[in-house]
Amino acid sequence: MSIAILGTGAIGNYVRANTGGKITTILTRPERVSELQVETGLTCVGSAKDLPEGTNLLIDCSGHVGLAEHGPTALARGIDVLTVSVGALADEDIAKSLTEAAAKGGGALLLASGAIGALDALRGARVGELQSVTYTGRKPPAGWRGSPAEEVVDLSKPLGTAVAHFTGSARQAALQYPKNANVAAAVALAGIGLDDTTVALIADPDAKGNTHEITAQGAFGELTFTITGKGMPENPRSSALAAMSVVAAVRERSATIRFA
Ligand SMILES: NC(=O)C1=CN([C@@H]2O[C@H](COP(=O)(O)OP(=O)(O)OC[C@H]3O[C@@H](n4cnc5c(N)ncnc54)[C@H](OP(=O)(O)O)[C@@H]3O)[C@@H](O)[C@H]2O)C=CC1
Numbered sequence: 110m111s112i113a114i115l116g117t118g119a120i121g122n123y124v125r126a127n128t129g130g131k132i133t134t135i136l137t138r139p140e141r142v143s144e145l146q147v148e149t150g151l152t153c154v155g156s157a158k159d160l161p162e163g164t165n166l167l168i169d170c171s172g173h174v175g176l177a178e179h180g181p182t183a184l185a186r187g188i189d190v191l192t193v194s195v196g197a198l199a200d201e202d203i204a205k206s207l208t209e210a211a212a213k214g215g216g217a218l219l220l221a222s223g224a225i226g227a228l229d230a231l232r233g234a235r236v237g238e239l240q241s242v243t244y245t246g247r248k249p250p251a252g253w254r255g256s257p258a259e260e261v262v263d264l265s266k267p268l269g270t271a272v273a274h275f276t277g278s279a280r281q282a283a284l285q286y287p288k289n290a291n292v293a294a295a296v297a298l299a300g301i302g303l304d305d306t307t308v309a310l311i312a313d314p315d316a317k318g319n320t321h322e323i324t325a326q327g328a329f330g331e332l333t334f335t336i337t338g339k340g341m342p343e344n345p346r347s348s349a350l351a352a353m354s355v356v357a358a359v360r361e362r363s364a365t366i367r368f369a
C-alpha cells in the first residue's frame with residue numbers, strides 16, 4: 110500500500126507519527142515542498158497530479174479547502190481519499206466535483222468517523238424509518254476561536270454561562286463552521302441527511318473537553334450518545350479522537366477481519 114497525506118497540522122502529524130512509516134508522500138502547498146522534504150525526508154509534492162504512480166490512498170487532514178483543491182484530482186486518478194473534512198460535502202459544488210471525479214476515476218471518498226461515534230448505529234437505523242436526529246457540539250470557549258461564534262460572543266473574556274451561538278441544520282453548520290462542524294456533517298450523512306439534522310453549537314466555560322451529543326428516534330428505537338474528547342495540544346479545536354480514527358482506518362484497510 111502506498112499512502113500520501115495532505116495536511117501537516119495537528120491531525121496530519123499525529124497520523125503520520127502513528128502509522129508505522131506507511132505514509133511515504135506528503136502533498137502540501139507548492140511553496141512548502143522543498144522545506145518539508147528536508148524536514149521529513151519524505152517525497153513531497155505540490156499537486157495531486159504529481160503523487161507518485163502506485164499511490165493508492167491519499168489521507169486528507171487539511172480541511173475543506175484542501176479537500177476541494179486536491180480530492181477531485183486524486184479520485185480521478187483512481188486514488189482513494191480518506192478524509193476528515195466531511196463538512197465539505199455540505200457545499201453542493203464540492204460534493205458534485207468529488208462525486209464526478211470518483212465516478213470517472215474509480216477512487217472512493219472514505220469518510221473518517223472523526224471525533225464522534227455511533228455513526229454505525231445511525232447507518233443501521235436509517236434502513237428503517239429514522240424520524241429525527243439532533244447533534245449538539247459543546248466546546249470550551251477557546252475551541253470556537255476563529256469561528257463565527259466570535260460574532261455572537263466575546264471569546265476573549267471569561268464567559269459566565271454557556272452560550273448557544275448556532276442553531277440550524279447540519280448543512281448550515283458545516284458551511285459556516287468548516288473547522289468545527291465536520292462531526293455535524295458526519296452525523297447527518299450517516300443518518301437523515303444534511304438538511305434534516307438539527308444542530309446546536311455551544312461555547313461552554315464549564316465544558317471538560319469537546320463534547321458531542323447525538324439523539325435519534327426511529328423504527329429501531331432510541332439512541333443517545335455522548336462523548337467528551339480531549340482537544341489536541343497543537344489545536345484544542347480538534348479532538349484527538351479525530352486523528353485516532355484516521356489511524357484506525359489506515360490500520361484496518363489491510364486487515365482481513367474488519368468492521369464493514
Ligand atoms: N471529522 C472530524 O471529526 C474533524 C475534522 N476536522 C477537520 O480537520 C481539519 C484539520 O484539523 P487540524 O489538523 O487540527 O488543523 P491544523 O490547522 O492544525 O492543520 C491543518 C493543516 O492543513 C494544511 N492545509 C490547509 N489547507 C490546505 C491547502 N489548501 N493545501 C495544502 N495544505 C493545506 C495546513 O497547512 P498550512 O499550515 O500551510 O495552512 C496544515 O498543515 C480541520 O480544519 C477540520 O476541517 C477537525 C477536527 C475533527
Ligand SMILES: O=C([O-])CC(=O)C(=O)O
Pocket residue numbers: 224287288289290291292293319338346347348349351
Ligand atoms: O474535533 C472536534 O471535536 C470536532 C470538530 O472540530 C469538527 O467536527 O470539525
